Amino acid sequence: MKIAYMAFVALLPVAAQEFKIPASLDKLADKATEVVDVTLDGSMLQLASRFLSEKDPDEARVKRLVAGLKGIYVKSFEFEKSGEYEESDVAALRSQLKGPGWSRIVGVRSKRNGDNADVFIGSDGGQVTGLVVIAAEPKELTVVSIIGSIKPEDLRDLGGNFGIPKMEIGGHKSTGAKEE
Amino acid sequence: MEDLERQLKNALARKDAPDWFEAKVMASIRRDGGVQARRPALRWRWASALAVTVLVIGGVTWQHERMVQERAAGEAAKARLELALKITRVKLQRIEQRLNETERDN
Amino acid sequence: MAGPGAAERNGEAEATAPTFSDVLRANQGMVFSIAYHFLRDRAAAEEVAQDVFLQLYRSFEELQNGAHAAFWLRRVTSNRSIDYVRKRKLQAAVALEDAPEPSVSEEPGDPMLNRRLRALIGSLPETPRMVMILRYQEDLMPEEIARTLDMPVRTVKSHLQRSLAMLREKIGRSMGDIR
Numbered sequence: 308m309k310i311a312y313m314a315f316v317a318l319l320p321v322a323a324q325e326f327k328i329p330a331s332l333d334k335l336a337d338k339a340t341e342v343v344d345v346t347l348d349g350s351m352l353q354l355a356s357r358f359l360s361e362k363d364p365d366e367a368r369v370k371r372l373v374a375g376l377k378g379i380y381v382k383s384f385e386f387e388k389s390g391e392y393e394e395s396d397v398a399a400l401r402s403q404l405k406g407p408g409w410s411r412i413v414g415v416r417s418k419r420n421g422d423n424a425d426v427f428i429g430s431d432g433g434q435v436t437g438l439v440v441i442a443a444e445p446k447e448l449t450v451v452s453i454i455g456s457i458k459p460e461d462l463r464d465l466g467g468n469f470g471i472p473k474m475e476i477g478g479h480k481s482t483g484a485k486e487e
Numbered sequence: 488m489e490d491l492e493r494q495l496k497n498a499l500a501r502k503d504a505p506d507w508f509e510a511k512v513m514a515s516i517r518r519d520g521g522v523q524a525r526r527p528a529l530r531w532r533w534a535s536a537l538a539v540t541v542l543v544i545g546g547v548t549w550q551h552e553r554m555v556q557e558r559a560a561g562e563a564a565k566a567r568l569e570l571a572l573k574i575t576r577v578k579l580q581r582i583e584q585r586l587n588e589t590e591r592d593n
Numbered sequence: 594m595a596g597p598g599a600a601e602r603n604g605e606a607e608a609t610a611p612t613f614s615d616v617l618r619a620n621q622g623m624v625f626s627i628a629y630h631f632l633r634d635r636a637a638a639e640e641v642a643q644d645v646f647l648q649l650y651r652s653f654e655e656l657q658n659g660a661h662a663a664f665w666l667r668r669v670t671s672n673r674s675i676d677y678v679r680k681r682k683l684q685a686a687v688a689l690e691d692a693p694e695p696s697v698s699e700e701p702g703d704p705m706l707n708r709r710l711r712a713l714i715g716s717l718p719e720t721p722r723m724v725m726i727l728r729y730q731e732d733l734m735p736e737e738i739a740r741t742l743d744m745p746v747r748t749v750k751s752h753l754q755r756s757l758a759m760l761r762e763k764i765g766r767s768m769g770d771i772r
Contacts, residue, residue: 345567358565424582496729
């Protein structure tokens with residue numbers, strides 16, 4: 308998986324500050340037709356992990372992924388029509404990730420379908436300590452923040468559990484076209 | 488078949504359920520105190536019958552009730568974890584797809 | 594419940610009745626689509642579809658096989674969708690330009706005509722609307738529709754005839770004749 312490879316080569320020696328999805332984003336809930344809001348801090352992750360089976364290969368992989376994590380936070384807003392959120396909402400998220408220790412490994416701007424997406428990696432002393440995905444589509448805005456130690460194979464494993472098809476790690480060096 | 492009927496079939500072609508619909512249904516079931524969905528329903532029937540028998544015959548001990556509550560909470564947390572990981576996966580896949588499209592265009 | 598699919602029992606995989614997850618995965622599109630085409634509101638369709646599967650989970654052991662599950666799901670989805678509208682007095686007949694459409698892969702036929710037809714079907718009263726959806730989305734014969742909605746076959750046929758006549762007339766006026 309391209310993104311997993313890019314994450315590995317993007318590691319910086321300076322510690323990244325934890326990225327928190329700002330509460331101000333919740334204002335979008337009023338305009339959204341659907342909101343998904345998942346907050347799993349360390350204790351909830353530990354609790355969930357206790358109910359993951361070692362015998363099930365998919366669940367065992369998730370158990371290993373979760374072992375190094377401190378939190379998973381997801382906010383996703385779906386709208387009836389485009390234009391319901393401002394570019395400034397997204398810019399504010401990205402500006403948080405300009406600090407030390409964060410690097411953007413993927414930036415996609417698609418004129419064809421209006422999708423914009425960024426993937427950021429936080430690192431500390433050569434270890435990945437965070438992953439942030441900001442997916443801004445015309446009728447949907449999704450922010451994912453995963454805090455904790457993530458290995459490149461964990462990114463691959465994100466695709467391998469709960470029946471989702473796996474993706475292969477590729478050897479491409481592309482950093483994504485059409486970046487800002 | 489008439490043109491209109493053909494057009495109606497086109498217009499009413501099935502739509503896909505939202506990406507993480509399945510995960511949300513399972514999360515709701517677990518939140519409501521259901522058992523892991525991978526077990527056959529028959530097992531849940533036996534498990535619930537057993538739970539009722541314990542309640543009727545022995546009364547509910549404090550530890551048993553706490554275990555049941557903890558299990559429900561754990562299953563709910565697991566379902567939320569599934570949902571979060573599935574959303575992450577879908578988004579990363581889409582981003583990779585866009586990257587591939589962009590590379591092909593260039 | 595007999596049918597394809599595998600379930601784990603005592604650690605061994607064996608070909609047994611499909612699990613709830615199997616049935617959910619196989620039928621989520623059908624259930625969502627019936628609700629969506631009926632309610633013309635994506636969030637409402639999701640809510641109804643979720644409720645249907647929660648009810649399925651509670652009633653799962655009563656089902657006999659995959660075909661029975663599909664019949665059960667169509668019936669419950671139809672009833673729940675109709676109840677949803679009646680409870681909320683939802684106006685499902687919306688103007689063409691206001692109709693929210695879920696993101697879908699390419700649909701067959703003329704998109705403009707499809708949208709017009711969906712809007713017109715949305716303007717039908719609840720029962721004939723559901724009859725049309727079961728006929729043209731699910732490809733059910735009138736007898737099957739009658740069993741699903743628990744109504745006489747002649748009533749189903751009457752709804753179909755009148756609805757088609759209305760559509761023919763309105764589409765004919767706005768877009769030229771379609772036979």
